[in-house]
Amino acid sequence: MKTMNTSMGSEVAGGKPVPLPDLWIGPVHVGFPVVQAALSGYSDMAMRVIARRMGASYALCEVVLDQFVLQGRGKQKRLWAQISPEEHPVGGQLMGAEPREFAAAAKELVQVGYDVVDINFGCPVKKVLGKCRGGYHLGQPEVALEIVARVRDAVPPEVPVTVKMRRGIDDSPESEEKFFRILDGAFALGVAAVTIHARTVMQKYEGPAQWDFLRRVKQHVGSRTVLGSGDLFTAEACLRMIRTTGVDGVTVARGAIGNPWIFQQVRALAQGKPLPPPPSVLEQRRVIEEHFRLAAQIYGPQQCCRQMRKFCIKYSRLHPEGETVRDAFVRVRRLEDVQEVLKRFYSEDRPGRYAPDRPEENHGRACQQARAQMAHSSG
Numbered sequence: 432m433k434t435m436n437t438s439m440g441s442e443v444a445g446g447k448p449v450p451l452p453d454l455w456i457g458p459v460h461v462g463f464p465v466v467q468a469a470l471s472g473y474s475d476m477a478m479r480v481i482a483r484r485m486g487a488s489y490a491l492c493e494v495v496l497d498q499f500v501l502q503g504r505g506k507q508k509r510l511w512a513q514i515s516p517e518e519h520p521v522g523g524q525l526m527g528a529e530p531r532e533f534a535a536a537a538k539e540l541v542q543v544g545y546d547v548v549d550i551n552f553g554c555p556v557k558k559v560l561g562k563c564r565g566g567y568h569l570g571q572p573e574v575a576l577e578i579v580a581r582v583r584d585a586v587p588p589e590v591p592v593t594v595k596m597r598r599g600i601d602d603s604p605e606s607e608e609k610f611f612r613i614l615d616g617a618f619a620l621g622v623a624a625v626t627i628h629a630r631t632v633m634q635k636y637e638g639p640a641q642w643d644f645l646r647r648v649k650q651h652v653g654s655r656t657v658l659g660s661g662d663l664f665t666a667e668a669c670l671r672m673i674r675t676t677g678v679d680g681v682t683v684a685r686g687a688i689g690n691p692w693i694f695q696q697v698r699a700l701a702q703g704k705p706l707p708p709p710p711s712v713l714e715q716r717r718v719i720e721e722h723f724r725l726a727a728q729i730y731g732p733q734q735c736c737r738q739m740r741k742f743c744i745k746y747s748r749l750h751p752e753g754e755t756v757r758d759a760f761v762r763v764r765r766l767e768d769v770q771e772v773l774k775r776f777y778s779e780d781r782p783g784r785y786a787p788d789r790p791e792e793n794h795g796r797a798c799q800q801a802r803a804q805m806a807h808s809s810g
């Protein structure tokens with residue numbers, strides 16, 4: 432039975448914050464409605480645990496191919512099957528082409544401990560689309576809905592199934608009609624929530640996300656649960672998306688890479704408090720080291736450097752000497768190099784900087800690399 436719990440508020444009315452309703456995903460109580468998005472190449476157990484410790488109330492594992500799940504591949508499994516006891520509820524996300532394989536893989540995700548199974552209908556990578564996966568399904572509602580139906584049937588009724596979509600393949604009226612067919616059909620089949628990245632598949636990451644589309648979707652579905660995604664780079668933006676579109680929750684994606692403090696900040700703002708100062712240099716070091724310790728549990732103490740290097744480059748944006756620290760992290764190869772950078776730049780406590788409020792120029796390239804990595808590993 433749902434209770435009317437609330438997290439503290441978003442708008443200040445007469446000096447008092449107006450409470451934000453708690454987020455529920457079906458029977459799963461999430462609470463504060465700002466969560467960590469699925470991020471291929473990033474949202475492994477280490478990133479998720481850091482996000483949760485910093486205030487995210489739910490996090491999704493990066494997308495995994497249904498075939499990899501079914502084959503239980505060693506290196507891949509290390510990634511998607513690693514769940515920490517402290518991160519429940521946690522969501523696992525699947526991508527694939529064949530409805531039957533989706534269903535079998537969904538059961539396996541539940542078996543390894545995921546509390547929610549999310550279906551990816553959004554990935555825009557060319558190679559993924561070429562294999563009729565991810566965003567490709569937005570162009571074929573019948574297949575998309577067969578996937579939803581089979582996954583919903585396959586997992587126990589108490590485990591919510593959710594869908595991640597973009598706002599369509601492109602800007603055509605046909606694409607929008609298909610979007611709404613999948614959206615309505617998915618809810619009719621029993622999905623507990625839909626997350627919408629307010630860009631089209633063709634748009635990839637170019638140009639702004641259309642928040643107005645989220646408002647239309649929320650109005651269309653009424654009390655059904657909708658989460659919004661797109662251009663959430665600051666705590667203020669998270670609250671603004673909730674307030675202006677009416678979505679039930681938001682998923683922070685690029686904005687949380689190397690800036691997990693965004694979750695603390697948004698909680699403070701929601702309680703009507705001022706935006707907390709950016710984390711000091713020693714606080715940044717504490718979190719970077721914690722992140723390393725968690726990553727070492729997945730990849731091993733030396734191998735985790737490769738995974739952590741890209742995070743450290745993002746963490747460096749918060750350092751008062753951001754550009755110099757970035758260059759130093761770019762050059763690290765071994766754990767000893769990282770320790771050297773931390774000793775050199777993170778030993779003296781100084782005020783930090785806020786992360787940029789928009790995607791960086793070079794982020795497209797970094798994302799492309801991460802997605803290329805994923806496309807490569809997905810065969």
Ligand SMILES: Cc1cc2nc3c(=O)[nH]c(=O)nc-3n(C[C@H](O)[C@H](O)[C@H](O)COP(=O)(O)O)c2cc1C
Nearest residue numbers: 468469470471493494628660661662663684685798
């Ligand atoms: C590097 C990268 C990897 C991503 N991987 C996934 C993924 O595995 N699953 C998913 O549903 N979305 C994925 N996304 C999309 C994000 O979850 C999010 O919807 C998108 O980045 C828009 O939000 P933003 O503009 O705030 O970053 C990825 C995005 C990026 C940049």
